[in-house]
Amino acid sequence: MSQLLPSVIHQLTKVYSVEEARAVSKRLLSEPPLNLSQMTVFTGGEEDLSESEKVMLENMLKRLLAGEPLQYVLGHEYFCGLPMAVGPGVLIPRPETQDLVEWVALEQKDKASLTIMDACTGSGCIAAALANMLPQAHVIGVDVSPLALKYAKENTLPFASRVEVQMCDLLNQKWNGPCLDVLVSNPPYIADEERSDMDDNVKKYEPDLALFVPNDDPLKFYRQLGILGQQYLNAGGVIYVEINRRFSKETCALFMSLGYHEVECRLDRFGEPRMVKAVKK
Numbered sequence: 074m075s076q077l078l079p080s081v082i083h084q085l086t087k088v089y090s091v092e093e094a095r096a097v098s099k100r101l102l103s104e105p106p107l108n109l110s111q112m113t114v115f116t117g118g119e120e121d122l123s124e125s126e127k128v129m130l131e132n133m134l135k136r137l138l139a140g141e142p143l144q145y146v147l148g149h150e151y152f153c154g155l156p157m158a159v160g161p162g163v164l165i166p167r168p169e170t171q172d173l174v175e176w177v178a179l180e181q182k183d184k185a186s187l188t189i190m191d192a193c194t195g196s197g198c199i200a201a202a203l204a205n206m207l208p209q210a211h212v213i214g215v216d217v218s219p220l221a222l223k224y225a226k227e228n229t230l231p232f233a234s235r236v237e238v239q240m241c242d243l244l245n246q247k248w249n250g251p252c253l254d255v256l257v258s259n260p261p262y263i264a265d266e267e268r269s270d271m272d273d274n275v276k277k278y279e280p281d282l283a284l285f286v287p288n289d290d291p292l293k294f295y296r297q298l299g300i301l302g303q304q305y306l307n308a309g310g311v312i313y314v315e316i317n318r319r320f321s322k323e324t325c326a327l328f329m330s331l332g333y334h335e336v337e338c339r340l341d342r343f344g345e346p347r348m349v350k351a352v353k354k
Contacts, residue, residue: 077117078102081134088138097143101133104147140274153202157228162220164283166198169341170259170315173348174199176339177257177313178206185209188251190305192243192258192298195283197225197236199257204232213250215241218282243297253305259315260294261286267319291317295324299331299351306353313350321346 078098085094101107102114107129113121122130136146144150144165150157152166153174159165181187187210191200194214204212212235214225222238229236241248266288268276275284286293295314302312312333316324325336333351341347 077119077121078114080119081130084134085137088140097137100143100147101130101137104149106148107133140277142274142278145278152198153205155198155201155205155228157196157198157201158224159196160224161278162218162280163224164195164221164279166196169343169345169347170199171202172339172341173257173259173313173315174202174206176348176350177203177255180311181207181210181255184254187211187254189213189255189257190215190250190253192256192301193260193283193294194225194238195221195259197228197238199259200225200236200238201229201232203257204229204236208235210235212236214238215243215248217242217244218280221280221283243301244293248301248305250305252307253302254307254310255313256298256302256306256310257313258294258298260298262291262294262315262317262320264288264291264317264319291320292324292327295327296331299328299333302351302353303332308353310353311350312353313348315347316349318345318347321349324349325351 081098082094085097089097102109107126133146142165144159145161148158148160150159150166153171157166187207189203189210189212191212191214194200194216197214200212200214203210216222222240225238229238261284263284265285298312298314321338325338328336328351332354334354335352337350338346339348
């Protein structure tokens with residue numbers, strides 16, 4: 074019998090480069106739901122799998138070969154060291170978003186208490202990570218998508234005593250809640266005209282609602298976040314947002330026009346202008 078790992082890699086080279094196929098194969102075999110031992114992954118063959126494991130692997134490979142993202146096939150992605158349940162209908166957490174969370178945690182860790190809103194919470198990855206990093210914080214995650222909120226509730230369950238998850242359409246609905254010390258968000262920010270530049274598996278499987286904004290108003294979520302912050306942030310409260318690298322200067326100018334100061338843009342781990350901070354006077 075052929076060895077298991079080389080066989081899976083070979084099959085996946087139909088849709089991935091050899092390097093990508095190797096990385097995907099290792100995750101597919103070693104992480105839940107298959108969760109095979111290192112010995113089985115690296116030295117075993119198909120004969121070492123149970124019948125149920127063979128069926129599961131075959132189904133997962135079919136989904137990957139059809140272009141479905143690995144994270145959906147696995148049912149999870151890791152974010153700031155935490156496993157996050159994900160699936161169709163919710164945005165997959167990205168590594169660069171961890172940079173935003175780490176920025177917030179670093180600057181807020183010495184506060185005695187904190188009330189944080191994670192707007193457009195999606196999977197709840199930001200809310201869960203901040204609750205984990207800032208044990209003194211009460212975090213409120215809001216989103217308009219019922220399916221995303223289902224995942225957010227599951228992912229924040231370990232921190233349920235300090236995390237609330239609420240449905241709210243921040244663009245069209247008034248939010249009634251407590252005053253905030255921090256407003257953090259990774260909102261939709263990809264202009265419709267950028268669709269053609271994106272990978273097919275993102276366009277086909279990840280939700281448009283969490284990704285795209287109109288070409289004629291790409292900053293509409295940031296404008297609403299700025300207005301919300303002026304209404305609910307305490308004096309000296311801070312907005313932290315992930316942004317479209319194309320509009321870093323425009324996003325900073327928008328927050329300044331809304332009365333914020335100490336507006337700062339930072340690069341992410343890939344050297345792209347991806348994060349903006351703004352402080353309420």
